[in-house]
Amino acid sequence: xxxxxxxxxxxxxxxxxxxxxxxxxxxxxxxxxxxxxxxxxxxxxxxxxxxxxxxxxxxxxxxxxxxxxxxxxxxxxxxxxxxxxxxxxxxxxxxxxxxxxxxxxxxxxxxxxxxxxxxxxxxxxxxxxxxxxxxxxxxxxxxxxxxxxxxxxxxxxxxxxxxxxxxxxxxxxxxxxxxxxxxxxxxxxxxxxxxxxxxxxxxxxxxxxxxxxxxxxxxxxxxxxxx
Amino acid sequence: xxxxxxxxxxxxxxxxxxxxxxxxxxxxxxxxxxxxxxxxxxxxxxxxxxxxxxxxxxxxxxxxxxxxxxxxxxxxxxxxxxxxxxxxxxxxxxxxxxxxxxxxxxxxxxxxxxxxxxxxxxxxxxxxxxxxxxxxxxxxxxxxxxxxxxxxxxxxxxxxxxxxxxxxxxxxxxxxxxxxxxxxxxxxxxxxxxxxxxxxxxxxxxxxxxxxxxxxxxxxxxxxxxxxxxxxxxxxxxxxxxxxxxxxxxxxxx
Numbered sequence: 001x002x003x004x005x006x007x008x009x010x011x012x013x014x015x016x017x018x019x020x021x022x023x024x025x026x027x028x029x030x031x032x033x034x035x036x037x038x039x040x041x042x043x044x045x046x047x048x049x050x051x052x053x054x055x056x057x058x059x060x061x062x063x064x065x066x067x068x069x070x071x072x073x074x075x076x077x078x079x080x081x082x083x084x085x086x087x088x089x090x091x092x093x094x095x096x097x098x099x100x101x102x103x104x105x106x107x108x109x110x111x112x113x114x115x116x117x118x119x120x121x122x123x124x125x126x127x128x129x130x131x132x133x134x135x136x137x138x139x140x141x142x143x144x145x146x147x148x149x150x151x152x153x154x155x156x157x158x159x160x161x162x163x164x165x166x167x168x169x170x171x172x173x174x175x176x177x178x179x180x181x182x183x184x185x186x187x188x189x190x191x192x193x194x195x196x197x198x199x200x201x202x203x204x205x206x207x208x209x210x211x212x213x214x215x216x217x218x219x220x221x222x223x224x225x226x227x
Numbered sequence: 228x229x230x231x232x233x234x235x236x237x238x239x240x241x242x243x244x245x246x247x248x249x250x251x252x253x254x255x256x257x258x259x260x261x262x263x264x265x266x267x268x269x270x271x272x273x274x275x276x277x278x279x280x281x282x283x284x285x286x287x288x289x290x291x292x293x294x295x296x297x298x299x300x301x302x303x304x305x306x307x308x309x310x311x312x313x314x315x316x317x318x319x320x321x322x323x324x325x326x327x328x329x330x331x332x333x334x335x336x337x338x339x340x341x342x343x344x345x346x347x348x349x350x351x352x353x354x355x356x357x358x359x360x361x362x363x364x365x366x367x368x369x370x371x372x373x374x375x376x377x378x379x380x381x382x383x384x385x386x387x388x389x390x391x392x393x394x395x396x397x398x399x400x401x402x403x404x405x406x407x408x409x410x411x412x413x414x415x416x417x418x419x420x421x422x423x424x425x426x427x428x429x430x431x432x433x434x435x436x437x438x439x440x441x442x443x444x445x446x447x448x449x450x451x452x453x454x455x456x457x458x459x460x461x462x463x464x465x466x467x468x469x470x471x472x473x474x475x476x477x478x479x480x481x
Contacts, residue, residue, distance in 0.1 A: 001405065064404065071408040088392045089410035090361055097259065172394025186397065190292030190369035192317075 001119045006041035007184070007200070012148040014180040017092070017167075021099040025107040025156050026149070028100075033111035034137070051108050052099060059165025066098050066170050104173040107156040114148020115141060138140075147222045158208055256456045257353065259294040260286045261310035261443065263372070263399050266423045267476035268308075275472060276463050282456045290398050290420060292369055298448065305451035306461060308332060311371045315446040317416070328447035330463045334479035336418035337443030338430040342407050351431035353413065354385055359392065362416030363405040366395045370439045373402070378438035392409060408429045419477035443478075449478035 036048055047102035054062060070077045077087050090184035103219045118141050126136045142149070164182040171178030181200055260268055264361065265288045277283050287294070291310040296306055301449040305323045307324070308335030309315050312331070318324035339354070346359075353359070365373030373395070380386040399417050403424075406414040421428060445464060463469045 067404060067408045067410055071410045073409050077410075087360070087410065108256070168397060169401065172363070172411075173362070173397065174394060183397070187366060187369055189296065190290055190366075190397070192292060192295065192314075 010179050010181055010184050013092070013177065014161060014182075015098060017095060017163075017180060018157045020096050021035065021155040021160045022105055022107070022153055023083040024096065024100050025103060026153065028081040029104065029107040029111055029152065030154075033108045034115055036108070036143075037110045046110075052105050054103070055105050059102060059163070060169060062102060063098065063166040063169025066101070070094065070170065071096075072142065089170055090174060092176060092177060095167045095171045095178050099160045099163050102163055102166045103159045106159045107152040108137050110148045110151040110155060111145065114145035114151075117148075118144045147219050150218055150222060153214065156198035158211050161201055162208070237419045240318065246467035254441070256282065256284045256305050256454060256460060258286050258306045258308060258457075258460065259298065259302070259304040260308045261291045261294070262288050263310055263335070263417050263419065264308055267478070268475060270423075271389055271472040271476060272464070272469065274469065276460060277307075279463070280456070280459055281470075282459070284456070290369070291371075294460045300444050303450070304448055305454055305457040306445060306447050306465075308382060308445045310335070310443055311327050312442040312444045315444040318446055318448070323449055324446040325449055325452045327446055328461065330461075330465060331442045332445045332469075333443040334431060335372060335375070335443055335472050336477060336479060337372050337379070337415050337438070337441065338418045338432045339413060340406060340416050340428060340430045342409055342428075343412065343423075344429070346413055347429055349429070349431060349433050351383075351433065353431075354380070354383065354389070357385075357389065357392075359412040361390055361394050361405075361414075362392050363394050363396060363402050363411035365402045365463070366397050370398055370402075371443075372397075372415065374416055375388065375438040375441050376435075377413075379433040382395040382437045388396055417477070422477035 126140045173179045185200050295314040313328050364376045366461045367373040367377040405411045
């Protein structure tokens, strides 16, 4: 029987995974979204499509390919082994890699839309005042794109909390290390322990709803509309 | 104007799409089947039954726990071929399954296997040496093959020592992928999987004294108690011909 105590490490891994994944995605997704927002043509179409792939592919497909990539006969796993490093499979870093891929569009797309909305005119104005490219980004574009950063952060975090298939495949469901809440729900349902499944599922439902309501309220405020 | 016409056409077409004549066929027999039995079903049992009886049976595959939940919630299945004995027993007790129709159709064989040749020896000594990073098991809480693997390790006195190296697949096919991709050096899979996918590979089969038998049971569901084809299909599974097909797929028979 699962108890409340047994849920704590699972919830801990889940929250830590969502926090680390969101941080990595904001750091890597911002330049990517910036590039996508200011580019047109075939290269942009290809990269934008690759970014959107996790939206359409079943997570188990992503998980299966990640497993092949990370395995000792895959390019990533093979390179790591050659360098004398440990494999990423069944580690916390491994499920972070999986979640980053899986939640990529949820961070990059809101950022891209926000950067596109900023347009080129404020940046050109800043350029005439001799602001350098980095300066223009941090003092003009980023503040104007604040609602986009907020949406990206919340969606990236919330979507990673709900992650199931990729973590399941790459993580190995090790208690305290790679076992997350959505896997715990799956196990309880499979074991016909509907009581425990309800507790976690209802908790996640409530959490997700609250997060999305808060996001809508905050976004409205950032846009300067009446509360 | 065009868009409106399209919308009207779509609405008119809806009832036809929803009713799907192929699925509404009342004579069709639907059997819910545990995922580990998928290959024997599609490749051997279903074609043989159709040849012999002239009836086509539709199989729906999934994890036993999931299929059980669906049946409890009114899924239109006529029989269940489970990966365990527990779920069919519960269906019989709750009246959702026909009393007395429950029987063991296959005995699961769990084996230790590695995708790297030379890793697993004929006596399973590799487990005692413990010179590997990860040992993959199906989740013992929900997968009968995982439970048998855990019982084996406990009986050998190795469970506590190896537990830190154990990684879990949620079902037997996911466990197979963990090992086949090399991420886990070795692990416990079903002999039926190995026979279907890599028949030449070496494996170690724990003795029958090391774990409880993996009894895979079938049961006729109450909604199909007067369904002659469903009954005929279950009888076919118990016939010498059915048993031979099941045994040749890597299962033991009663």
